[in-house]
Amino acid sequence: MKIDILEMTPTKAELVISDTNPMFVNALRRTIVSDVPKMAIDNVEFHLGPIMDEGGTAYESISPLFDEILAHRLSLVPVPTDLDSFIYRSKCSCNGEGCPSCTVMYSLNKKGPCTVYSGDLEPIGSEKFRVKDDLIPIVKLADDQALLIYATAELGTGRQHSRWQAALGAGYRYYGKIEIDHSKCDVGLSCVNVCPRGVLAKEDKKIVVRHPENCTLCNACTEVCDTGVIKVSGDPSKIIFRFETDGSLTAKEVLIKGLKILEERFETLREQIGKLEE
Ligand code: SF4
Ligand SMILES: [Zn+2]
Incomplete structure (x- = not known):
């Protein structure tokens, strides 16, 4: 080939x-x-109750969309992925509690009137996880509306859900x-x-x-x-x-990872067939 x-x-x-x-x-x-695995936002926590700004003005923590729809939109934002640095949360030594080896955390703090964009997600920790595609509109906040969100991204595959589909x-x-x-x-x-x-x-x-x-x-x-x-x-x-890719991984990374996964699968198949012949 x-x-x-x-x-x-x-x-x-x-x-x-x-x-x-x-x-x-x-x-x-x-x-x-x-x-091919990639990172995607899988968990979103919404602050409930009033949100105060620096001047003491109170905003209602509410938006025109249901929280579920906002969480779904955030889950589809391409999160920069370093496949060498992360492992699946379920296989991590933290036993799935979430740690820097399996999880990236983001915060989002916006007060209306404004449009909330993907670029408003602030990575907690390294700047290398800042969303590159920063102009994806998430929601429009009206006067007195505000959002305070904590979101966690973890590794998954497109087989589980399309939010983890890089290609x-x-x-x-x-x-x-x-x-x-x-x-x-x-x-x-x-x-x-x-x-x-x-x-x-x-x-x-x-x-x-x-x-x-x-x-x-x-x-x-x-x-x-x-x-x-x-x-x-x-x-x-x-x-x-x-x-094409959604930008969380490059096309080259997706191709190389896909070929590696296929190679491993064929190798496993070859071993199993070898055992049958013994
Ligand atoms: S694209 Fe269509 S018209 Fe052009 S060479 Fe191929 S078959 Fe012929
Ligand atoms: Zn972990």
């Missing part, structure tokens, strides 16, 4: 996986969606196999003009496949070509795989 990177940004990856098959790529897709929009398609019979082609350019992805071009008085990686297998070129000399098919052994 070979992986070529078409695009790799902090939150987006597009790869060409060769010498593979759809079953393997689908296993990778499912793994990065469901099994989004993960999908794949077959690499386009485009064959042109040059002996019959009249170089009429109808295929070049109809292609919505700029895959085909005219070079040295003949039609060439310039960007096969862009082909979506739409077959518009084969339908418009009067001479019928273009054949388009998908190659199941060469697959374009793409996904």
Whole structure:
């Protein structure tokens, strides 16, 4: 198997996986969606009763939304995740009580009128856990309304809940196999003009496949070509795989972790099959 990177940004990856098959790529897709862990807010405590500001003005601890909806919104805010520093709370030596090895705490203290954003979450402890995507609107507070919140983030996976899903929009398609019979082609350019992805071009008085990686297998070129000399098919052994992340982990981290998890799983399977054969 070979992986070529078409695009790799902090939150987006597009790869060409060769010498593979759809079953393997689908296993990778499912793994990065469901099994790559990330930190997410899992517990939110709301202060009840009046909230005073420095000048002694009293605010009501209330917002236009139910607390459950606010907690849900906060849980979906991408929390920066360092997979080397954290372990699952259930497996931590603190016995699940919460400690710096398994938990990150945040506070949020806002008084209306204002819009509360994800960037208003203040990490208690290291600044490296400050939310990078700081303009996600959470709620609009009216006059006299205020929120004082303590939230804890912990590690989980997308299999448990989508708030722990780092990879989004993960999908794949077959690499386009485009064959042109040059002996019959009249170089009429109808295929070049109809292609919505700029895959085909005219070079040295003949039609060439310039960007096969862009082909979506739409077959518009084969339908418009009067001479019928273009054949388009998908190659199941060469697959374009793409996904994005919510920013809590980089696309590279998600990919590497997903491949490691798959490797461990196949190794376990190999050991178990080996035992059956003994
Ligand atoms: S199948 Fe569609 S995308 Fe691919 S070359 Fe033909 S027109 Fe372009
Ligand atoms: Zn702990």
